[in-house]
Amino acid sequence: MNLATLSLLVDIIEAGNLSRASVRLGVSRASVSQRLNQLERELGQQLLRRTTRQIEPTELGWKLYEHGRAMRQELLAASESVSSLGRGLQGTVRLSVPSGYGQLAMSAWLTEFMQLYPGVTLEVVFDNDIEDLMAGAVDFAMRVMAEPPASLVARNMGPVHYVACAAPALVREHGMPHSLAELHQVPLITSNLTGQKLRLAGHRVGRSAELRIKPRLMSANFYFLRDAILQGLGVGVVPDYMVREPLQRGELVQLPFAPGSLNFLSTNKYLLYMPTRYQTKAIATLVDFLLEKAGRQGGLPAPA
Numbered sequence: 001m002n003l004a005t006l007s008l009l010v011d012i013i014e015a016g017n018l019s020r021a022s023v024r025l026g027v028s029r030a031s032v033s034q035r036l037n038q039l040e041r042e043l044g045q046q047l048l049r050r051t052t053r054q055i056e057p058t059e060l061g062w063k064l065y066e067h068g069r070a071m072r073q074e075l076l077a078a079s080e081s082v083s084s085l086g087r088g089l090q091g092t093v094r095l096s097v098p099s100g101y102g103q104l105a106m107s108a109w110l111t112e113f114m115q116l117y118p119g120v121t122l123e124v125v126f127d128n129d130i131e132d133l134m135a136g137a138v139d140f141a142m143r144v145m146a147e148p149p150a151s152l153v154a155r156n157m158g159p160v161h162y163v164a165c166a167a168p169a170l171v172r173e174h175g176m177p178h179s180l181a182e183l184h185q186v187p188l189i190t191s192n193l194t195g196q197k198l199r200l201a202g203h204r205v206g207r208s209a210e211l212r213i214k215p216r217l218m219s220a221n222f223y224f225l226r227d228a229i230l231q232g233l234g235v236g237v238v239p240d241y242m243v244r245e246p247l248q249r250g251e252l253v254q255l256p257f258a259p260g261s262l263n264f265l266s267t268n269k270y271l272l273y274m275p276t277r278y279q280t281k282a283i284a285t286l287v288d289f290l291l292e293k294a295g296r297q298g299g300l301p302a303p304a
Helices: 003-015 018-025 029-043 059-083 099-116 168-174 180-185 192-200 222-230 240-249 281-296
Strands: 048-050 055-057 091-097 120-126 140-145 153-160 162-166 187-190 214-218 235-239 267-273
Touching (some): 018 029, 055 059, 091 099, 091 281, 099 120, 099 222, 099 240, 099 281, 120 281, 140 281, 162 168, 187 222, 192 214, 222 235
Parallel strands (some): 091 120, 187 214, 187 235
Antiparallel strands (some): 140 267, 162 235
16 A cells, blocks of 8 residues: 555545546546555455445545545645745645625735735636535635535635615615615615515514515626616615625615614625645635735625
8 A cells, every 4th residue: 555545545535436536536437446446455445335426435444544635735745845945935726706706805805915926826716606616626715605514614704794775866766765674665686595585584574474575686696786776777785795886986875774684684705625625835825815805804884
């Protein structure tokens, strides 16, 4: 047994099955299966219990996995120390960020990071899928969600608060709603999920089981929603980061809802990564940099 065979076992267990391991390693599934069978014959014991879709390590399989993972991470750390000797921060970091928050807030942060560390290369994917992280296609991901998956390490970047806002022209035409219960008086612009939450929250603010809202536009694309709000097509109920700058410039006005009225819509921003994956200095530095940036970013002031 050597580090290469132990590393193969680590890749298989972390991938979850032989097919995903073969994709990660860039070899055929038959080759992975053959090398695993050879290792088990050498040891004279079964390391993985196989089904058609997944694998389950035996007790010995788990022990060897822990040893293999520790050895591989020590080797990667040593290799990184040698390659970076006498040079600044080096390496490639692959990350995935959501289209809305990623483009509005994180784009500027990522370009600033590249200016600070010219030896680091970034590969940035803009999407909302978690599978790219699970499959090893990226080193870490930033996601907006209520609760992170229990199988991942989650670094909290702070809450995402929602605001109700509108263009001044729309307020002049329809009046200024002062509460959730008054949203039925105006056309509403929000995401599908937020619209569902607003309707289900109706029992908190009135007799009806639903808020009698009139959605004029619902979409998962927050850029599209923001443009419609700016054009005066309706009152927007959206994450504060999407409308922070238009509100500060006076292009939109924040509706004077009572403090905490939209708290039930709040979620969190998380940096997510696999607990078993080795973090290079470049990855760890970028993670800390993004957490610091998010910590400095304040929320919107409360409406007057």
